[in-house]
Amino acid sequence: MNRLPMCEEECVHESAVAATKCGMLEEGEYLDLADLFKLFGDPTRLMILHALEQQELCVCDLAALLNLTKSAVSHQLKGLRLANLVKFRRDGQNVYYALADGHVRSIIDIGLEHLHE
Amino acid sequence: MNRLPMCEEECVHESAVAATKCGMLEEGEYLDLADLFKLFGDPTRLMILHALEQQELCVCDLAALLNLTKSAVSHQLKGLRLANLVKFRRDGQNVYYALADGHVRSIIDIGLEHLHE
DNA sequence: TTAATAGTTGAGCAATTATTCAACAGTTAG
DNA sequence: CTAACTGTTGAATAATTGCTCAACTATTAA
Numbered sequence A, B: 001m002n003r004l005p006m007c008e009e010e011c012v013h014e015s016a017v018a019a020t021k022c023g024m025l026e027e028g029e030y031l032d033l034a035d036l037f038k039l040f041g042d043p044t045r046l047m048i049l050h051a052l053e054q055q056e057l058c059v060c061d062l063a064a065l066l067n068l069t070k071s072a073v074s075h076q077l078k079g080l081r082l083a084n085l086v087k088f089r090r091d092g093q094n095v096y097y098a099l100a101d102g103h104v105r106s107i108i109d110i111g112l113e114h115l116h117e
Numbered sequence C: 001t002t003a004a005t006a007g008t009t010g011a012g013c014a015a016t017t018a019t020t021c022a023a024c025a026g027t028t029a030g
Numbered sequence D: 001c002t003a004a005c006t007g008t009t010g011a012a013t014a015a016t017t018g019c020t021c022a023a024c025t026a027t028t029a030a
Helices: A014-023 A027-040 A043-054 A059-066 A070-082 A103-116 B014-023 B027-040 B043-054 B059-066 B070-082 B103-116
Strands: A086-091 A094-099 B086-091 B094-099
Touching: A014 B043, A014 B059, A027 A043, A027 A103, A027 B027, A027 B043, A027 B103, A043 A059, A043 A070, A043 A094, A043 A103, A043 B014, A043 B027, A059 A070, A059 A094, A059 B014, A070 A086, A103 B027, A103 B103, B027 B043, B027 B103, B043 B059, B043 B070, B043 B094, B043 B103, B059 B070, B059 B094, B070 B086
Parallel strands: none
Antiparallel strands: A086 A094, B086 B094
16 A cells, blocks of 8 residues: 555556456455455364354354364454454353354355355 | 253244254354355455456555555455456556456445445 | 353464565666 | 576564463352
8 A cells, every 4th residue: 555656657557457457356345344254264263154154153162173272262263253244143151153144155156156166 | 053941942942943043054064154254344354345346456456556565465365366356467567357257346345235235 | 259160351472474675687778 | 699577485573363371250059
């Protein structure tokens, strides 16, 4: 996000850049989008999300499934909660987590498709 | 990826965990998938990808469009290249980059859909 | 009430990463 | 050839981040 030296302005296809600039989103959109995709950029969170694709699970289940501490799982779930990727309900001592909507599955599926082609 | 203390094994819904475990992928898949999504987890790379959704551009164009140095753009493009998200062709002094396939657009679109709902 | 279990949270540490800088390679023009 | 330009690369730095640890809250049972 720094200012450009003049020489970098000279070598550009100006009309192409101008046209592309019109189609760009506001900077905040890219920041929000990046924060969302960062959540998919960690194997632990991907495993949590993929597990929850299959069924609702409590924190302890996820910890046992993935060989992690409850604390580590809870920290990751917090990020997923704040991004509205998972929802939760308390039942007695347990807190059960589930996917909030179908976007998680869609994104993971496209990612796997890309890897396997 | 540490070993669990015994107490964490006791509080688990064992059949749910066992069933979920069967549906999980191999660990390497989650690592690869995370590496892929990490590329979407940075605003600069997202802007590069979104610009290339609109048209093929050279490194200098991207640098001017995004107010970055050519070096910064080139570094980011390297990651995108290694993940087969972008392709490139040289024409004289310029190297033109374009999206490699439709997965980038699909993933970004779903991400935006999630943010805006 | 006390004890036990499930879950959350904040601080701190180790590892990852985005950018800058400087040097280098490839192409074109004179 | 040299000079100018586009683009790449490696090292270094600054910022981010995932996990652990310890302390805490909440619910249940005795």
